[in-house]
Amino acid sequence: MAYFIQFEDKSLGENTSLATLAGVKANFSSLTNIVLTNHASDLHDKYANSGVKTVLYQDENFTVRDLAQTAEFLFNLLKNSNDTYIFEDSKLGNLVAARLAAKLAVPFIPSISNIKVGPNSVSLSREIDSTKVVRLSHLKGKGVISVAINGVVEKAKAEVSEKPMTISAEEPATYVEKRDAGNDLLFAKTVVAGGKGLQDAEGFKPLEQLADKLDASVGATKAVTDVGWLPVSRMIGISGVSVKPDIFYSFGIAGAVQHTTGMDQSKHIIAVNTDPTAPIFKLADYGIVGDANQVIDQLINLV
Template structure:
């Protein structure tokens, strides 16, 4: 498929609606899709447009139908046998064909490993720009353009970017940043089937097998409670205590970049701008100073509890509850107190 030219002098009035590029893995819809629908509905309401979810795959009709329950006006199911397994070429070509035919105004993509792979290629093929890793989206009340905000300069600045001359306006959004759409029992949307022009020769990389890791699964995005450790732990052994507190609370274990870079815990636990963005009900920051890069990844938590010896640590400016003290004394006391209670509910 040839790339479309950038700055094509297009008629902006030809482009309509807010599209969410749904992501499915092995036939199951990824949670980021529901987050994007939630944000897409807010944007669509401000510009008086419809929300359309787009899902590519094969033999996943029943899974695709589930998205109707989240308030989309339409689902376009890109259906083709060559899309059964994910490939960058196949998914980008098929989605680009649909975009060029239907002309959406806004396209949202999850900033997952798949979205970061396929999103830029779609943008290149349809001749538009893409703003990566957005943490906030809004509509300019003057002209209806999407305002795409993302961290810049190592998280020290927030840049708001626009796409004034090309369409669609494309953004990738990190999982865990946006609020999920609400589930409704009686959906009203419709499903449209789109069959792309796709051949074997178009897909240059073939899936020949899968290697399943034996690492413990870590699901920070959906966790209700996260206990995170940082530089203040002073060593890998500190995460044994963090794990014990997490087990007591039924929580996941997170970590700051400093702890990961020190080799104290695997990078799959990292929370922050260069890790996973989370918004749990409770985030317990243990020995984490509160650098802006870390706050960018957990600042939307419902309740933040901070434990730090330094009373001037930046984390205390954003937390709901702060404990100034030695975490090696505070955390064991917390575990003991929790163990003595028959119920513990945040």
């Protein structure tokens, strides 16, 4: 049994993951679609034609902004089952999925591109970086995954039911149009990241100044956080967070796959490194062969 979990917040417009639902449906013979929403009455026809049994959990005060409360509701709903819980591979999907997996104390495997369901386990494939290398994982029990799988939406009648839910935040949440450098990396539209090429902890002070001017968040490689130049929460890569900003600045980072896996989906990548053969330049839209510290100083003066 598997559950595909979606969110429909009318203040954010129509949800677009029906294609992902169709892709998941093609892989699981027994699938239930769970939708947390604040306008269930508008969604019955949409999901009645999806071909997947759907349960609409309705709360007129629900908002996807309350991530902790949303994860808590899902935990209480699913904690006694032993199934696979599937989210769309998006910022929102991964944020809630990670919280749910932590609460359930089960594995979380993000960004799955292929699923094979066997009699005793679920085989999950994920592409590594921009290479043709694929990481294969096996989920033998309860687990949480996020998927980047689309399918063809074929209209087929399905059972749709509605149930009440209550998700109440301790403090009112509000949308924030502009986020500063102190915000979580996962929400940043611009990221400035530094590697060991910045020499020492002092080298990150100018980077933080640049982040302030660009309204960006500061990231780092594992090598940087391992030596304590920045906290572990700033680590980007396999062992840290994955980011998909509009602009990603890479300063003094060679571009090992352990790091680039966490940022290779950025819309625009600008890299600065003294080594013209550094792997980061293969990902970069724009590259500068030069001293990262000097380039940072020049940018601070230009912005």
